[in-house]
Amino acid sequence: MTIPAIDMLAILPQTIVIVTALLVLLVDAAAGQARIDRQVLPWLSLLGLAAAAAAAVWLSLSGQPHYFQEMAVADGYSLTVMLVILLTAGLGVLLAQATVPHISHQAGAYYGLLLLSAAGMMFMGAALDLLVVFLALEILSLALYVLVGFNRAEARSAEASLKYFLLGAFSSGFFLYGIALVYGATASTNLEAIGAALAQGTGASASQSLYLYAGVAMLLIGFGFKIAMAPFHMWTPDAYQGAPTPVTGFMSVATKAAAFGAFMRVFVIALPAAQPQWSWALAILATLTMTLGNLAALRQSSLKRMLAYSSIAHAGYALVGLVPGTSQGVSAVLFYLFSYVFMNLGAFAVVTALERLGENDVLNGNFAGLADRRPALAAAMAIFMFSLAGIPPFVGFFAKFFVFSAAMAEGWGWLVLVGVLNSVLSAFYYLSVTVQMYFRKADETPAVAEAAGKSKPGLRRAEGKGKKGAAAPAAAAQPAETALALSTRSLSVAVFIAALGTVAVGLWPAPWTQWISQAVTAVFGG
Amino acid sequence: MQLLFFLILAAAAIAGALGVVVSKKPVYSALSLLVNFAVAAVLFITLQAQFVAVVQIIVYAGAIVVLFLFVIMLIGGDLPGVAVRPRARAVAAVAALVAGVLALAGLGYALVAGSPAATSGAVPGNGSVQAIGEALFTTYLLPFELASVLLLVAMIGAVALARKDST
């Protein structure tokens, strides 16, 4: 037995994040005796994320891809996915800083799990073997199940966590079955080996092609669950609404980036042989996803639930870019995910800022008259909403434009038409939030009063939570203007970064798209 | 002969699985789950995967099913709060568990030792601890390390969830 040579540089960014997570946990454990303020934990996390991002940038500037045996790679594509995830995680930490002290005493576990799930996500983008994809998927999922249920004072948080867990575990069963069948058809779990075997016609015999197509369908279901693709999106509204808002923001963006990162590599590198079939399947699923997401979002009164359905719709738009299976499409999807970080996380940052102590949701009515009370926050929210609706010059417009033109280039005209119609549909609910903020007075809407009486006894709070349970009604009873207790400086920084990104990348998209398409072409070919 | 063995095992596996989903009482479900796992282990042995079979028994039967049983005992079966004599049920369950593990492990061993079933075409020693261990530490080094991260996540997560959140 010979010990293989290992290029540790290939997993440098992930290693940095994992080591940071361990440091966070150690500092947290020692904090009690050593009298360290636990406020240091988020800063430590941010430092680690920044170091990992620096490593990723350094690796991608050096140009040469680094392989960890045949299991993972640090090439332009995976490093771009990693940078998107690191950016999301950084903003997620900033958001969490405002909320975590109010919902839990286990800050160490929170930041540790956040970092570990980010590490799992980074491995998703870097994986070259279905085994690594599966393990990374499980790492990120297990960490997220726990994070979703982190708000112990809120019964809905635990419920969301349980539902997310049961459906997630269920979907990993499908994903695993898919891997097994593809392995049966091609005798390998390595993506490039699978691609090569299929190119040589290995999957051609009747039984093999049966395994192959069944396997591809199962893989599709597994990925579909993770990116919240219809009809596998049932968990999304519940999980997003029940989770603590910073977690919702993080998972809605980062999970999508990670799952798409692996999704595109698996389907474009390993399974181009089955492309005519999966293209059609994806086109139909994308149509379904966009339409269902937007139609459901129109009817929501809870802002988090509305954003959950909106994120389903956005998964549909991004899928449009994957349908043609070209490298142009892959870069368009990557750019979409990159821009989605700013606009969606920004929206969730505003929701976090508007939450009252002890409350975990914001109704549409709470936005009424926000422009008078918090003009800066209202302006930022308007930017995010315009961008999500796809209105130029914000980044959301270009993201949609690139995705649609990639599909158009391969003749998917009808799909693009569906996407454009859906964007028009989505404008209704995004703009209605803006209208609420600017053209309604706070006391006009009954929703505020309804929200004030919202800490109803039906929501049973955890035992021993009497202190927080008492604080919530008190906070809710105050007038809306003074109840914005959660906003802190780090939250403002997060909102500012997100708004800046939404505007700046929208105004100067060229350098970013160039970087991404270079990275993608190097990996996926012209 | 081989065919007969296979059919019996297959029937047992299916029966176990059916038991899991149709049993009214979660304890019976858990015990059926044990049967299913143990039979699967015997199937693994017929497929020349001895190491996997042993690990299957140790991890699934020894860890997972026992974990399930603990939780079922803790929350008192299907009717929360009105569990009937939980201690008697626990004793019965643990006894059945131990007996089941022993019986099925013994049966599995007898199958391996007694019948040279389905060996033609197999590479000798392919399912052994050595072969798997070598693969784990060479080809599958990265997944192996990732599995450790996964277990760390599970540990932190379970502790964070189970801990009473008091100041």
Added chain:
Amino acid sequence: MPTIPLSWFLLVGAGLFSIGLYGALARRNAVAVLMGVELLLNAVNINLVAFNRYITPAQVTGQVFTVFVLAIAAAEAAVGLALIIAIYRTRDTVNLDEIDLLKG
């Protein structure tokens, strides 16, 4: 080659997968649903080991995969059961029909 055809093993795997599917979907008790999920993973293990034996007999890919699936199943069970206990503490039930605060 062994006398029992590969497809028989796959058939057993598929049968177990379907039963697990039924269990995960039909049961209302969260613990029972989790058991259904464990059945799913176990069914896939049978497939993996059978493919290993018949399709790549000289390698251990499928067997190694199975070992990892075992680790994942254990981790999932640990986290899932911890979650179920956390819910049970606050709600006194693990019946999914009664756990329904989140509704559109």
